[in-house]
Amino acid sequence: MKAAATLNAPSRVERRTFQRVRVKIYGRFMLEDLSEHPCQVIDMSPGNVSFRCDRVGEPGEKVIAYIDHIGRVEGVMTRRLADGFAMTVIASERKRDKLAAQLTWLANKHELDLPEDRRHERVAPRNPLSVLQLMDGRQYQCRIIDLSLSGAAIEIDVRPAIGVQVVLGAMRGQVVRHFEDGIAIEFAVVQRPEMLDAEFNQQNA
Template sequence: MTTAAINAAPSRTERRNFQRVRVKIYGRYMLEDRSEYPCQVIDMSPGDVAFRADNFGQLGEKVIAYLDHIGRIEGVVTRRLDGGFAMTIIASERKRDKLAAQLTWLANKHELDLPEDRRHERVSPRNPMTVLALEDGRSYQCRIIDLSLSGAAVELDVKPALGLPVTLGTMRGRVVRHFEDGVAIEFAALQREDTLVKEFSGTIG
């Protein structure tokens, strides 16, 4: 860990003073060996973050994470949790101020605590059959259960990993939830109603 990184990392006393926020944010993280894994934030403050994840780094190992709604953060593994790990966030004072504002906004909106994103009304498209494609070239026939401007629930025989980038029809997104018969997908960007109607012959309320 460099002297600059140590100076940028908040002290233990500073971290205790940060307000932790429980939010459901998905993303991916990269360890020092450049291996990447999906993750979900359990709680987060401008000074540290706890992840639910299957693969942990070593204590003191540097981690770079890319989180939905937050962007890129980096830090150092401080402890292992049951089913995950926690890390200190290395950031400038300006970056921490931005994180604090983002977390406050997310907590106040409560938008990420809603099941597979209920920010927009969901409907069943008239043409529910489509193809779900993975980045490695595999693709699967699937049926859209319901659809909104921001995401979709699809009936699918396989369960791509949480956080995995996928393409539904021509819409890019990532897997955000598993359920018994399929997965929920959050689109990479808010879609236009006319685009979804043209793609899936649906009507969005």
């Protein structure tokens, strides 16, 4: 299985053509024993990624990572580092093109030191209790920490993967970030103030 997976990895020559981007983003990864561990990306290219973490597997082991702003990335561990490990990314050409675009955006964001999402003012709703629904119909009670015309941060017990489509109240969006007590959601479209006011700022009767 490991040998077959490695066939889809980029060759050494191909890997040299990928530009590594130094970023500080977080996520989690799963080893072949199905154990999950938190991690921080040190640098990344469409063909490779280096993680800082407490738990390290064995070279040649398959790894599945879920990285903030990036989403799911699969690969094979290539070597151990002093405080983590490096892995080769296994992806189609289309996936690598998408990774390159995401990494370019992240590099520019870090270079310009842009705030994470301050396009619109964030406020705390008067009625913070709401329901988050996944596309398969599952629903979870949640508490809105703050929201803006373009997204919301919510406290919730579950952690849908980055990129998963969700509905908060009546607002459709996707998960864009995890944090200690919940998740951040970006709405599919920028909302009108009166829509947010009607949805989240009415006191319960």
